[in-house]
Structures are given as C-alpha cells and as structure tokens.
Amino acid sequence: MYARAVAAITTALLGTAALLVPGSDARAGSHAAVSHARPGGVGTRPLAIGHRGASAQAPENTLAAIDRAAELGVSWVENDVQRTKDGELVVIHDDSLRRTTNVEDVFPRRSPWKVKDFTAAEIARLDAGSWFGSRFAGTRVPTLARYMRRVEHNHQKLLLEIKNPELYPGIERQILKVLGDEGWLDRRHLADRLIVQSFGADSLRTVHRLAPAVRTALLGTPSVADLPGCAGFADGINPSQRSISRKYVAAVHSVAGPHGRPLAVFAWTVDDGETARRVARYGVDGVISDKPDVVRAALRTP
Template structure:
C-alpha cells in the first residue's frame, strides 16, 4: 500500500516538473535544414523598400520569404510603409509642403497614392508608389512567396490587428492554401496577444530579445522570437527553441538585419530558423558555401 502511494506521489511530482520545463525541440541546423532567407522590406538593398519593385526583385533573386510593414491612413486604409512618417521614402514634402510632420495617419489613401516612393532610392525607380496592403498581398501571391508581415506602431492605430486580419481573410491568406505562408510579427507583445486571441491559427513572431526568464510567457501567444542579430548567442537561440509555442511546435528564431556573409554564417551556426536581410542573395550564397 505504501509502495503504491509512493509511486503515485513520484509520478505526480515528475508530471509537475515536466509541465514547468520547456519542451525540447530540434534546431534547424541539427536536421540539416538551412535557415529561411527572408527579404527585408523586399530586396531593399536593390530596390526601394516596401514597394512592389522590391518584392519583384526579391522574387528574381529567389527569395521565398519577404517581410513588410503595415501602417494605416487617415481614412482607414492599410498601406505598406516602414516609417510612421512619409518624409524619408516619398516626395511628400514637395507634394504637401505645409503638412509637416507628414505622418501616415494624417493622410488619406488617395493622397498617399499620389506620392513618388522610388526617386529617393534611384532615378530608375521614379514613380514607384506606396502600395496598399492588398496590392502587396497580390504581388506576393503572384510570386508564390511567403510573407512575414509586421504590424508597425500598432499603438498609433487602435484596432489595426482586427483590420489586418480581416483583409488577410478577404484576400484568402488565412485559408488552407496559404497555411505555412504567413507570420504576423510586431515589437508589441500586446498587439501579438490580440492577433492570437482573434485568430489563434495565425502564426506570430515577437520582435525583440526577451530575457530567458520571460520566454515561458511569450510561448503562450507567439511562435517566434525575432531579435537583432547583434543581441544573439548560441545559448539564447537554444533557450528559445527549447520552449513549445501555441501551436505545439518549438519556438523559432528569425534574426535581423543580416547583410554580410560572415554575419549570416555566424547566426546560422547558432541554429536560427530564419535570417532577415536586405541582401537575400548575399545570405543565400553564404549559407550555400
């Protein structure tokens, strides 16, 4: 009788310990799979960032994944732009000189559509436009690429999570055919929690480097931890990948922004799952060698 009781207690304790410990996972380098190469804002070293031209260039370079940023206009349209201001990557100061500081949220979609988003990068891209998210999705789909979509500055755009998910759904990006082709990421943990609560099936990624002690909390609502490559170590990558995410798989690590062959080989050696880069060809070639 006492032996059975002792066995039961031991089993219960082991079960408790198992729940507290992160689940073990297999790193990409251990099963021979190289990290995914993700074209940052498209192939942004070779074409103006976040434009359709950058998506096209990424496709020509063989990039399977592209990354982009989403903001919202004054009239509620979702557009693809990194900054919350239009000033750096468009001619908004010339077209609308009296409307500093030229925040995206202060312009209508029709006004944004008038802007040249290519000349700042090079004369050959003059006339490129800021794409809507719908236009961007269509182009990525045309190339059969996969999308790492960042909700940029969600604190400026209350409700952008629901609006983005609605557009993704309307455009077919939440259907079975697109499963495995979409990750929604953000620097905002609260925004990712909202995405996960609204659409638990959508894969998410947190941009940043949470402490190892906090990783268990992130594993409740995100599938990836995506830090700057300058903050990475082999130990940190292993710690992240030891946890199981909300979809029952080991957490992944996609690191940014890696633009040299040496840095690409270094982070690949750490066992990262993805490398975000402005130069997908440089990273691809480095990983092949």
C-alpha cells in the same frame, strides 16, 4: 457595429481554415489548428528572408522590391503595415512619409508628414521610388491588399509586421480582414506561407486571440525568464542579430509555442556573409536581410 461585423467575418474565415487543416484540433482556441510545419527548423539551414523585399536593390516595401526578391529566387519577404487617416492599410516602414517619399514637395505645409495624417488618396500621389534611384521614379506606396496580390502572384511567403500598433487601435482586426479577403487564411497559407510579427506584445496577443491559427513572432530579445510567457501567444522570437548567442537561441528553442512546436528564431538584419554564417552557427531558423541573395550564397540556403 463595424467592429462586430469584422469580428464575425474573421471568426468565420478562421473557423473554416481550422476545419480545413488536416489533423487540426479546435479545442480551447484551436492551439493545434495549424500545420506543425515551421518555415525553418532546429538543425536545418536557415531561410533567407527579404527585409522589406530585396531592399538593397529596390525601394523598400514597394512592389518593385518584392518583384526583385522573386527574381533572385527569394521566397520569403518581410513588410511593414500602417494605417492612413481614412482607414486604409498601406505598406510602409516609418510612421512619417518623409524618408521614402516626396511628401515634403507635394504637401510642404503638412509637417511632420505622419502616415496617419494623410488619406489613402493623398499617399497614392506620392513618389516612393525616386529617393532610391531615378529608374524607380513614380513607384507608389502600395496598399496592403495590392501588396498581398503581388506576393500571391509571385508565389512568395510573407512575414508581415504590424508597425506602431499603438498608433492604430484596431489595426489587428483590419489586417486579418484583408488577409481573409485576399485568401490568406486558408489551409495552404496558414501552413507555411504567413507569419505575423510585431514589437508589440499586446498586438500579437490580440492577433492570437482573434486568429489562433495564424503564426506570430515577437520582435526583440525578451529575457530567457520571459520566454514561457511569450510562448502563450507567439510561435517565434525575432531578435536583432547583435543581441543573440548560441545559448540564447538554444533557450528559445527549448520552449514550445502555442502550436506545440519549439519557438523559431529569425535574426535581423544580416547583410554580409560572415554575419550570416555566425548566426547560422547559433542555430537560427531564419535570417532577415536587405541582401537575401548574399545570405543565400553564404549559407547555400533556400
């Protein structure tokens, strides 16, 4: 019953969003039900995207990190979403709480300290900032809803990663429900403020099936031969900067995605000016960085 209810709410929200987009076409799953504008574009300077926020200057995936990105003038931020034992969506990268919280001190007998084995209330007790620096002591792991509200408050744009979807059956519906509840499935957000990415192709297929107006991106470097298949459900390919070349980026751009535009390429993780300039010469549309201010300075880019 819960799944049917969520599906009904999601469908209603997305149907409204599609109707609101000027020039939208609701045919066959509404492949055209989103603005054709892309966050970057072939022949334009690439965007600088804050990897887990401005994570070189504040603890990753926290409100402090996205606030710091906003202070630096970085409009796009990336985050990671996972699910607690009692079904709350939280923003954290690792499937274990060990690296970025004090979970071993608070719950010493709960090894291996997996996110999925702790309730939202238990995770809310953890310090997610002291590991990075004493001035961030007391920083918490945010819920996705709270994180979305801060991104909205900061007038930022979001590259949302579904992390380890194989561990969390049904997480795609839950994420779309939160996005809808927070107002992120309307025309304005769908047009150029939201992209959902994952290493899990099946997870992105699910997002595209449930919410065809939402832009998606596949993490990794699929072969050129596999790009047409990826284009059935993904609007972009987001590879490691170490795995690409000018030829590969051109091959990605030669394939049209589900919304009728060339697939975009956001390269990760680029933290120095020389590498930023190299991938920019390849023609990438975005550069994902722990140091987005360094990338912006090197490329004089938005």
